[in-house]
Amino acid sequence: MNALGLSMIVKMGCICTRESVDVNGVKYVVKERLGEGGFSTVDLIENKGTKRKYALKRILCHSLEDQKVAMDEISYYKKLRHPNIIELVDSTFKGTADIVVNATSEAYIVLPYYRRGTLQDYLTLRSFNRNYLDVKEVLRLFSEISQAVKYLHDFAPEPVAHRDLKAGNVCLTEDMTPVLMDLGSCAPAKVQVCGAQDAQKLQDLAAxxxxxxxxxxxxxxxxxxxxxxxxxxxxxLGCLLFALCYFKSPYDLVYERGDSVNLAVISGSVHFPEDTPFDEDVHDLILFMLKVNPSERPFIDSVIDKTRHLQNKIESVV
Known part of the structure; x- marks a missing residue:
């Protein structure tokens, strides 16, 4: 057999052996890898029957504790219902985690697929030509994201904090509606820290x-x-609004320079570009949220009120 024939068989073999997954009786074909993190992978999958595409998040669990964390994430997907928060399509577990016998389980979480990708993807593309968003669009996107955060913070019986809000955790629909995703970091909003051990545990979890x-x-x-x-x-949210204006968090810029993000955050230093197309009111809204002392930081209702006031001010000028 010549090299060309072997090459064709190898290529055909790759197509024929494309991975299939079954989630509660629904069969999907894995099309490509969309992303990979320390604890999970995300694949683009296609329903074999309907040909509709979804995102499949897989979380590998090495212990019962890992499995509980994955179950908590699925629980948040199920109970949080808001137009600007991602919906759960389906979920299941494969295998059983048992640290004694060194077994693993895997959580399968089927989610909507957003062809546009994330807000960070969109901002990165615009950054190549320094193509700034219009201030109205910045505030529209930020306002809708803030509504999702308000829903979390007002959730009953216990308020929820997302704990990993960033441009990379916001998807965009075809009509540019922002949708908050990745609920794996969600947790009860209020945490009472009692002693050094509690403090270290929370600090490690945050890291x-x-x-x-x-x-x-x-x-x-x-x-x-x-x-x-x-x-x-x-x-x-303050970092996210900065990113909507300037394509990245103010502390992404610190990180890229090789300086200490820790020190920059603790000092609360924020540097705005000199050739900015945004006026002082937008910068004031960012700084309103970036208060180092959390007791001086506003709650979400104040952020929404200030954003709405700025939107009205811009509309009245136009």
């Missing part, structure tokens, strides 16, 4: 699950006796 360049100062160095609340998300 594991909260992206450094969007992480609130109080999660870098957790005090031994304190209360952490939903205002960690407000800091992240």
């Amino acid at each position: 594991e699950r909260c992206s450094m360049t969007y992480r609130a100062p109080e999660l870098f160095h957790v005090e031994s006796y304190c209360v952490i609340d939903q205002r960690t998300d407000i800091w992240s």
Whole structure:
């Protein structure tokens, strides 16, 4: 057999052996890998019957504790219902986690697929030509994301904090509606820290699950006796609004320079570009959220009110 014939067989073999997955009796074909993190992978999958595409998040669980974390994530997908928060399509577990016999399980979470990708993807494309968004579009996107955050923070019986708000965790629909995703970092908003052990545990968890360049100062160095609340998300929203204006979090820029993000966050230093197309009111809204002391940081209702006031001001000028 010549090399060309062998090559064709290899290629055909790759097509024929494309992975299939079954989630509660529904069969899907894995099309391509969309993303990969420390704890999970995300694949593009296609329903064999309807040919509709979805995203499949797989979380490998090495212990019962890992499995509980995955179950908590699925629980948040099921109970959080808002137009700007991603919906759960289906979920299941494969295998059983048991640390004693060194077995693993895997959580399968089927989610909608957004062809446009994430807000960070969109901002990165625009950044190549420094193609700034119009201020109205910036505030529209930010306002809708803030409504999703308000829903979390007002959730009953217990408020929820996302804890990893960032441009990379916001998907965009075909009509440019922002949809908050990745609920794996969600947790009860209020955490009572009682002692050094509690503080270290929360600090380690934040380092594991909260992206450094969007992480609130109080999660870098957790005090031994304190209360952490939903205002960690407000800091992240401030970084996100900066990214809507300038394509990245202010602390992404620090990280890229090789400087200490930790020190920059703790100092609260924020540098706006000199050739900015955005006026002082937008910068004031960003700084309103980026207060190092969480007790001086606003709650989400104040952020929404200030955003609405700015939108009305811009509309009246036009």
